[in-house]
Amino acid sequence: MILSLADAEHLVASTFADNGVDAAVAASVAHALVQAEAAGQSGHGLRRVPAYVKQVRTGKVDGRAKPVATLAKPGVLAIDARHGFAYPALDLTVERLPEIVRTQGIALAAIHRSHHAGVMALTVERFAEQGLVAMMFANAPAAMAPWGGRKPLYGTNPIAFAVPVAGGDPLVIDLALSKVARGKVMAAAQKNVDIPADWAFDVEGRPTTDADAAMKGTMAPAGDAKGAALALMVEVLAAGLTGATFSYQASSLFDEKGPPPALGHMIIAIDPDGATGGGTSGRIAQLAQEMGREDGVRLPGRRGLGLRRQAAEQGIDIPQDVLKAIDDLR
Template structure:
């Protein structure tokens, strides 16, 4: 079914409100999930409504949490998400982070006792649109083994980066450190579809094409040992710096079992004018890349899909609508 952005946001927020989420938090979550759909990231979009709702019902995520922001030192921001959704915490944080980075030249934000943060690229894009260079990491519950091991230790631990370009949309790089994002396995499992054999390993360490077995096992790290090492780095930045749970300590964000995951996010924002750069200077690299046929700047696909969604709405699959109806 084709839904406008407003219709989709209303559907998601109403569903969340009926599942023990405050009106304010439901709106923030709905905005984030629908925006993920508009940029083609359906694994982080409306398919998350079921898990979010079930977790809110049982208190694995506190749907009524009110995030708390403090500035313990100049240029340092801390947000306690209160074991609630990440999106209200990020909405509270971003205006203050932008203002602090402009005043100080650089600012770091640490979010603790948090939840699934969705498409990190959308967060850094917002800062880059305001003229800042931004880097964001989030740890997530363990889904990848350390290189050479079999026990899940690190999450797929996404990294996102964005840089402003004078006269153009920003560069946005957003990647999970697994071969693919875990959301793609969730989507395949919901649709009953197989996955490629290089996406995940079964609990016994062998490749699998069954997404449910892959979700019970471990994800394949992107780039082998390099991807596993970067996943460790993100766990240290997102949990070690914030006091949040490490991936191996966190409960899954895809079911309603266990205690709250309590993971973390870290964002660094830099004013390029403070370091001798500028959006105009960074645009030179993009312009040079644009001279080569076949090169596509990171983030452009998402911008194009968003324009289409704003004009035409988003196409929500029937199984997703049916799932939401049950909630």
């Protein structure tokens, strides 16, 4: 069924509101999930609605929590998401951090007691739209082991990055540090099909093609030892420095049991002209042009942006099972 973005947002927001979620929170969550769906990231889109709502019902997520921001240092905004959804805290970051960055040249937002960060490209892009560079780091329930280990200690701990480009759309990077998304292994397990041998390890740390064994084990890091090292860096930034729960102690984002996940996100935003005095976005445009000279090269972020523009005009096609699952929550 094809819905306009506005209709999809209304459907999702009213479903949350029907379940006791504050109206402003519901609007923020609905907007983020619909934009994720529009960007082709259905794993972070409307399929999440049932799990989100069930977590509100058990109190694992506080649907009425309003995030609170404190300027802890001239360049440090500490944000307590208060066990609510991540999106209102991310909205607050986008609202408050840019003015600090314009004065300081660089500033960070440290978000704790938070939840699923969603499509981080959508958050960092909002800084680039305001002429700022942004980096974002998030932790997530444990799914990867340190290199050489078997026990999951880190989430797939994504990194996102956006930079404004003079006269064009920003360059936007958004990548998990696992070789592939865990959702792909989950889908293979549900369909009972094998996975490639380099995607995941079993509980003994051996590469496996058995999706069930992989779900009980750990995801392979992108770039092997290097990806695992970067996942540690993200863990330190997103959880260690924000006061959030470490990935290995965080509860699931998919079920309604247990305490709040209390995850963390760190956003570092930078004035691109702070050190150079000006002209940086023009130089980035030159770099982007150089990348674009070769046919096989895709500028990062442009595909998702194109899909979202198309969805804004033509709406999004929501699968029947997803619509039914949402309807069942009302």
